[in-house]
Amino acid sequence: DGGITQSPKYLFRKEGQNVTLSCEQNLNHDAMYWYRQDPGQGLRLIYYSQIVNDFQKGDIAEGYSVSREKKESFPLTVTSAQKNPTAFYLCASSMSGSEAFFGQGTRLTVV
Amino acid sequence: GEDVEQSLFLSVREGDSSVINCTYTDSSSTYLYWYKQEPGAGLQLLTYIFSNMDMKQDQRLTVLLNKKDKHLSLRIADTQTGDSAIYFCAESLNNTDKLIFGTGTRLQVFP
Numbered sequence: 001d002g003g004i005t006q007s008p009k010y011l012f013r014k015e016g017q018n019v020t021l022s023c024e025q026n027l028n029h030d031a032m033y034w035y036r037q038d039p040g041q042g043l044r045l046i047y048y049s050q051i052v053n054d055f056q057k058g059d060i061a062e063g064y065s066v067s068r069e070k071k072e073s074f075p076l077t078v079t080s081a082q083k084n085p086t087a088f089y090l091c092a093s094s095m096s097g098s099e100a101f102f103g104q105g106t107r108l109t110v111v
Numbered sequence: 112g113e114d115v116e117q118s119l120f121l122s123v124r125e126g127d128s129s130v131i132n133c134t135y136t137d138s139s140s141t142y143l144y145w146y147k148q149e150p151g152a153g154l155q156l157l158t159y160i161f162s163n164m165d166m167k168q169d170q171r172l173t174v175l176l177n178k179k180d181k182h183l184s185l186r187i188a189d190t191q192t193g194d195s196a197i198y199f200c201a202e203s204l205n206n207t208d209k210l211i212f213g214t215g216t217r218l219q220v221f222p
Contacts, residue, residue: 006153033210040119042199042214043154058209090153092210099144100201100210102153 003027006091006103012111013078013085021076021106023091030096032074036060037088037105046089049074050096078108086110115202115213122219129187131216133200136181140202143176145185148197148215157185157198187218195220 004025013019035043045058049068063082092100114136123129146154160167160174167174173186197215
């Protein structure tokens with residue numbers, strides 16, 4: 001089945017730790033995105049990538065890093081520099097100029 | 112600048128029509144989308160409209176676009192309890208793959 005897969009579904013992080021969220025797609029999409037969702041707020045763009053080996057900062061990139069070594073994969077690392085990382089993280093992918101397809105999300109909690 | 116706004120809540124009786132509104136600021140939008148999010152899940156594309164269209168109908172869903180006022184609406188006919196969710200509008204900007212989301216409208220359907 002074609003789709004976009006995020007893992008894990010739930011993730012717990014101790015303060016000061018880096019964690020990496022996985023996002024994989026087999027839709028042959030060029031573009032991939034990471035969004036953060038907080039209660040009562042819309043989706044805020046963290047990073048996006050339009051092509052392999054290239055990515056751009058979104059509106060809230062501070063404290064996050066990404067890589068795009070393969071077309072299928074766009075992992076997001078939440079670093080210790082991100083002061084308030086508890087949120088729901090959504091990954092998406094799209095063909096250029098078309099609608100985005102979303103994964104089921106990863107809920108990250110700092111303990 | 113890029114900004115998409117929605118009202119936060121809407122409550123309707125089962126069987127009535129729901130109208131969810133959205134305003135956007137960027138006049139270079141090419142496509143405008145409506146997504147649905149159920150609790151703890153990713154976003155599901157409901158429908159979209161190209162910026163040179165005024166209306167699009169798809170079964171119980173009707174999208175109206177007033178480009179002059181930069182206003183988009185989603186009408187759900189015969190609203191059911193299964194329609195209870197958060198609805199996001201989003202715009203894609205001309206010549207980019209970037210999607211800008213609204214804050215989301217929580218639709219609650221009561222019997």
